[in-house]
Amino acid sequence: MGQSRAFSAPGKALIAGGYLVLDPIYNSYVTALSSRMHSIVESDITTSTNGRRIKISSPQFKQGEWEYIIDGDKYFKDLKEINGRKNPFIEATIATILSYIQPKHNFNINITIYSDAGYHSQENTVSEVSSNGHKQFLYHEKAINEVAKTGLGSSAGLVTVLTIALLSYFEPQFNTNTSKHIVHNCAQIAHCYAQKKIGSGFDVAAAVYGSIIYKRFQPSLIEPFLTGDNVNNIDELKSLIESEWDFNHDQCTLPPKIRLLMGDIEGGSETPKLVSKILNWKREKLEESDLLYHNLNASNENLIKVLHDLHQFYNQDPEKYITEINQSHTSSSSPQFKALSDAINQIRLNLQSLTKLSGADVEPESQTELLDNCNLLAGSFGGVVPGAGGYDAICLLVIDQYIEDIIKETKHDEKFKNVTWLNLHEEEEGVKQENVEDYIGL
Numbered sequence: 001m002g003q004s005r006a007f008s009a010p011g012k013a014l015i016a017g018g019y020l021v022l023d024p025i026y027n028s029y030v031t032a033l034s035s036r037m038h039s040i041v042e043s044d045i046t047t048s049t050n051g052r053r054i055k056i057s058s059p060q061f062k063q064g065e066w067e068y069i070i071d072g073d074k075y076f077k078d079l080k081e082i083n084g085r086k087n088p089f090i091e092a093t094i095a096t097i098l099s100y101i102q103p104k105h106n107f108n109i110n111i112t113i114y115s116d117a118g119y120h121s122q123e124n125t126v127s128e129v130s131s132n133g134h135k136q137f138l139y140h141e142k143a144i145n146e147v148a149k150t151g152l153g154s155s156a157g158l159v160t161v162l163t164i165a166l167l168s169y170f171e172p173q174f175n176t177n178t179s180k181h182i183v184h185n186c187a188q189i190a191h192c193y194a195q196k197k198i199g200s201g202f203d204v205a206a207a208v209y210g211s212i213i214y215k216r217f218q219p220s221l222i223e224p225f226l227t228g229d230n231v232n233n234i235d236e237l238k239s240l241i242e243s244e245w246d247f248n249h250d251q252c253t254l255p256p257k258i259r260l261l262m263g264d265i266e267g268g269s270e271t272p273k274l275v276s277k278i279l280n281w282k283r284e285k286l287e288e289s290d291l292l293y294h295n296l297n298a299s300n301e302n303l304i305k306v307l308h309d310l311h312q313f314y315n316q317d318p319e320k321y322i323t324e325i326n327q328s329h330t331s332s333s334s335p336q337f338k339a340l341s342d343a344i345n346q347i348r349l350n351l352q353s354l355t356k357l358s359g360a361d362v363e364p365e366s367q368t369e370l371l372d373n374c375n376l377l378a379g380s381f382g383g384v385v386p387g388a389g390g391y392d393a394i395c396l397l398v399i400d401q402y403i404e405d406i407i408k409e410t411k412h413d414e415k416f417k418n419v420t421w422l423n424l425h426e427e428e429e430g431v432k433q434e435n436v437e438d439y440i441g442l
């Protein structure tokens with residue numbers, strides 16, 4: 001114990017698999033992003049306590065301080081924030097880790113959280129840079145729950161970096177690489193507990209493992225833990241955390257020279273409302289929805305295969321790959337790259353059917369029009385509405401050297417007036433240790 005350590009975990013974009021990922025039989029394709037959540041953990045040697053205390057600071061947000069005094073060992077009940085402030089994600093994570101570790105000694109811990117700019121709206125912010133210039137964060141005028149989110153999964157990132165910070169504090173030998181499943185399982189449990197529901201968990205899995213082909217765990221694994229007083233059954237919690245869960249998280253990355261370009265769209269959507277509309281339709285129209293889910297899954301699997309084939313193409317003949325990718329937006333496009341555009345379009349056709357049949361705005365008309373226009377941009381393989389879809393964002397796959405041209409070409413074009421291209425790219429690595437010095441001076 002004692003020495004400071006720093007960690008970070010990535011945000012996500014669900015390129016293929018929205019809604020289907022809620023079901024443990026379907027694969028989804030998740031890309032980890034360059035916007036990351038960070039934590040720095042250290043023993044507090046400035047305030048004296050002869051009890052047990054954990055203080056979490058999130059200095060980019062007003063009232064971003066939560067100080068817990070822990071008085072008792074039923075951690076889900078005995079966690080008291082001294083100013084009565086609520087942050088369910090922080091509370092659930094601390095309670096999960098303390099229940100798992102069962103610390104025998106007193107402790108006095110400070111953890112500082114930073115989030116990269118991509119997670120939140122950048123309106124009314126001031127930028128601060130660390131002393132060595134390696135990290136830069138935006139400081140907001142408002143509290144965390146008053147700042148608009150962009151949909152990269154801030155709570156999953158927060159829970160993941162807090163989990164690893166606490167585990168490594170209590171177990172200094174904890175190895176982030178060999179014990180990732182412990183981080184994952186703790187973070188998934190804490191995230192479900194905080195949300196009071198069991199989501200698909202792809203955002204937490206991406207924060208831990210990075211870019212992945214993801215098939216979810218059975219919700220029944222966590223369900224018993226969320227009901228009644230079961231959270232205090234420490235033996236069961238410990239064995240749930242240490243067991244190997246049955247789910248897919250196969251590492252993946254976009255093929256060489258292909259970049260993800262995310263556009264933020266003016267307007268927004270509420271994921272829970274879209275999800276409940278889709279699930280109602282699915283219950284009411286069993287046959288219709290089974291067929292559509294089948295087709296949508298086939299198109300998702302096809303995209304996963306096409307991306308895999310492109311990696312193989314590059315590995316076998318990198319020069320030919322480069323030559324052909326550079327011709328891929330012309331009429332002499334090679335079959336491998338045409339297959340990528342076709343795969344994206346096929347997913348979109350199914351999402352458009354999903355929209356019509358369910359009445360939920362997954363790929364609403366304005367997004368269809370916009371994505372059709374994106375297909376025409378030089379260097380673009382096309383794009384989708386990521387995740388739950390709606391009016392939040394679009395996500396294109398483009399040739400890397402065309403990004404600047406695409407941004408320039410669309411800047412003064414009426415057809416793209418609602419789009420703000422985000423300064424994000426794939427960063428496939430999941431949770432990792434950072435250099436503590438990089439945060440000094442913030």
Ligand SMILES: Nc1ncnc2c1ncn2[C@@H]1O[C@H](COP(=O)(O)OP(=O)(O)O)[C@@H](O)[C@H]1O
Nearest residue numbers: 058087089113115144145149153154155156158
């Ligand atoms: N940087 C942060 N500092 C403190 N709490 C945070 C931070 N980022 C996210 N949170 C917590 O996560 C909540 C947002 O979670 P949620 O609504 O699930 O959004 P998202 O889809 O971005 O995960 C916030 O209200 C806050 O409780």
Ligand SMILES: C[C@@](O)(CCOP(=O)(O)OP(=O)(O)O)CC(=O)O
Nearest residue numbers: 014018019021151199200271387388
């Ligand atoms: C519909 C979904 O399958 C995917 C939603 O993906 P988003 O990436 O849109 O998620 P939010 O950031 O929470 O809005 C629901 C789920 O898997 O939980």
